[in-house]
Amino acid sequence: xxxxxxxxxxxxxxVQSLLPQQSRSILLxxxxxxVVCKQSTTxxxxxxxxxxxxxxxxxxxxxHIDDFDKKTVLHMLERAAEVKAVxxxxxxNYQPLQGLSMAMIFTKxxxxxxxxxxxxxxxxxxxxxxxxxxxxxxxxxxxTRDIARVLSGxxxxxxxxxxxxxxxxxxxxxxxxPVINGLTDYNHPCQIMADVLTIIExxxxxxxxxxxxxxxxxxxVHSWLRLAAFLPLHFVCACPRGFEPDTATVERARNAGVSRxxxxxxxxxxxxxxxxxxxxxxxSMGQKEEAAIRSQRFKGxxxxxxxxxxxxxxxxxxxxxPAERGVEVTDAVIEAPNSIVFAQxxxxxxxxxxxxxxxxxx
Numbered sequence: 001x002x003x004x005x006x007x008x009x010x011x012x013x014x015v016q017s018l019l020p021q022q023s024r025s026i027l028l029x030x031x032x033x034x035v036v037c038k039q040s041t042t043x044x045x046x047x048x049x050x051x052x053x054x055x056x057x058x059x060x061x062x063x064h065i066d067d068f069d070k071k072t073v074l075h076m077l078e079r080a081a082e083v084k085a086v087x088x089x090x091x092x093n094y095q096p097l098q099g100l101s102m103a104m105i106f107t108k109x110x111x112x113x114x115x116x117x118x119x120x121x122x123x124x125x126x127x128x129x130x131x132x133x134x135x136x137x138x139x140x141x142x143x144t145r146d147i148a149r150v151l152s153g154x155x156x157x158x159x160x161x162x163x164x165x166x167x168x169x170x171x172x173x174x175x176x177x178p179v180i181n182g183l184t185d186y187n188h189p190c191q192i193m194a195d196v197l198t199i200i201e202x203x204x205x206x207x208x209x210x211x212x213x214x215x216x217x218x219x220x221v222h223s224w225l226r227l228a229a230f231l232p233l234h235f236v237c238a239c240p241r242g243f244e245p246d247t248a249t250v251e252r253a254r255n256a257g258v259s260r261x262x263x264x265x266x267x268x269x270x271x272x273x274x275x276x277x278x279x280x281x282x283x284s285m286g287q288k289e290e291a292a293i294r295s296q297r298f299k300g301x302x303x304x305x306x307x308x309x310x311x312x313x314x315x316x317x318x319x320x321x322p323a324e325r326g327v328e329v330t331d332a333v334i335e336a337p338n339s340i341v342f343a344q345x346x347x348x349x350x351x352x353x354x355x356x357x358x359x360x361x362x
Contacts, residue, residue, distance in 0.1 A: 059178040060359045063168060065189040066226040072358075073193075073231070080197050080347070080354035087123060087350075095125030096362045102128045103151045104182070105136055105160040105171075112321060113161050113182050113190075116349040124353060129155070138167050145174040152176035157360060178359035180352075185219060186246075191320050192223040193351035195278075198344040202316060203275060210234040212274040212311070214267060214301050215328055216294075217245030220280055220320055225249050228259035236262040238270035240297045267301050274311045278318045279303045279328045295327065303329045308336070316340050 065073065086094050102121050104114065114130060121128040138144045148171045151158055158175060161182030162168050172179040181189055196206050203209060210233070213221055217239050225245060228235045229252055237245055244250075244263050254261045264270040271277055282298045283291040308315060317329075317339045325331045334341055356362075 059176065060361075061172050061175075061179045061181075062189065062355050062359055063172060063179065063181045064187060064226055065192055065223055066229050070230045073227075076193065076354045076358050077197050077200065077351070079357060080193070080350045081200075083124075083353050083357070084347075084350040096357060097121055097124040097126030097360075100126040100156040100360070101154070102126060102157045102159060102356070103131060103155040104128055105131050105138070105151075105158065105162070106182075107133050107136075107138065107162045107167075108183065109133065110161055110183070112345060112348055113159075117159055117182070117352055120349040120353045121356070124356070126156075138162065138171060144170045147171070148174035149176065157356060180355060180359065183219065187223045187226065188219045188320075189223050189226075190348065190352055190355065191220055192227055193355065194344060194347040195224075195318060195320075196227070197347045197351050198318070198340055199276060199316075201343065201347075202340055207232050208234070209275040210236070210273055211276045211278060212236045212238060212271050213278045213280075214238050214271070214303055214307075215280050215282055215298065216243050216284075217263070218280065218284060220278075221245045222249050225253040225261065228261060229253045229256040230258055232258050234260040234262075236264055236270045236274075238264045238267045238301065240301065241265050243297070268307065268310050271307055271311045271315075274315050276316050276318055277303055277308060277311050278320075279323075280320055281322065281324055282328050298328070302327070303333050305330065305332055305336075308333055308338070318344050321345055 061067070068076075083094075102117070104117055106114065109132070118128040118130065136147060138147060144167065148158075152175050155177060157178045157180065158171075159180045159182045160168055160171060162171075162184050165184040165186035168179070168181055168184050181187065183191070199206050199209065199211075211224065213224060213236065215238075217237050221237050222245055224235055224237075226249065227233075235253075239245075250261065250263060253259065262270070282294045282301075303317065308317065315338065317333055317336065319329060319334065319341045321341065323329055323334060323341070325334060333339065
């Protein structure tokens with residue numbers, strides 16, 4: 001069997017031949033090019049996330065999706081499709097992370113985030129180390145700046161899944177190796193990269209589609225809004241009054257003048273003509289004491305068969321998981337033929353592999 005490195009770097013036509021027809025379009029439409037990061041604009045809710053290391057020319061972090069320009073993000077998605085095709089082909093000689101290690105900090109546990117990162121690093125030849133809530137407590141048992149420096153001395157890259165967004169910023173400020181945002185209460189950029197990869201595979205494009213997010217204006221919504229600041233699409237957050245996303249992030253997306261942004265309190269009107277209907281749990285980790293109140297406030301926002309019919313036959317259903325079936329989505333919707341939830345879940349690994357390769361310069 002031909003080595004994966006020759007497949008990836010020799011002939012792009014060979015890579016394309018490994019992809020489903022819908023996935024090939026990203027390779028054909030966005031040819032490889034030299035890409036550069038851009039500094040993101042500061043907002044009240046989230047300071048600039050292009051955090052330089054102490055030396056002033058520090059590592060490339062992946063903390064906000066719009067810390068990178070459109071060309072760079074599309075390049076990473078192209079890379080994700082390529083590496084996914086190689087892994088799906090059964091090729092096991094492509095080991096770009098051989099000899100490299102990644103520390104994974106979890107103050108907020110997650111099955112998908114841990115397994116997708118750990119398995120992805122392993123498949124590409126590297127080693128991932130899990131540090132759970134009892135193993136590391138940023139700023140509590142030891143100062144964040146000290147932990148960042150220590151882990152940077154041992155590892156080539158760090159992934160952090162945290163509660164407070166400020167903790168991520170503080171950590172990245174002192175880390176001497178790339179830091180990847182596995183999730184914070186403010187945003188979830190790795191999830192959005194997986195979402196976009198999935199949409200391109202199924203719709204053949206991302207630009208100009210209508211994505212309707214149904215539920216709480218949370219960290220996933222914030223990342224979609226930040227994507228919409230540089231990649232043209234129609235994004236709607238349909239949520240009950242009082243559960244709208246961060247105002248500064250909404251205005252940031254609108255002021256960019258790139259996408260059509262709507263915040264709606266009318267779910268059935270919002271969903272009409274959607275290409276993607278997207279749901280998430282109504283009460284995330286750390287909000288479970290609000291679950292009963294939220295279940296009352298979110299009545300009418302459940303994605304059921306009637307809502308998908310209102311959206312139209314072109315609509316796919318997505319969910320970042322875990323799902324509470326019978327709460328924010330019915331069992332019938334999540335199991336329907338137009339549900340792409342599990343393709344979306346698998347693509348977390350492939351998108352994150354591409355992010356890892358990018359921040360490591362591989």
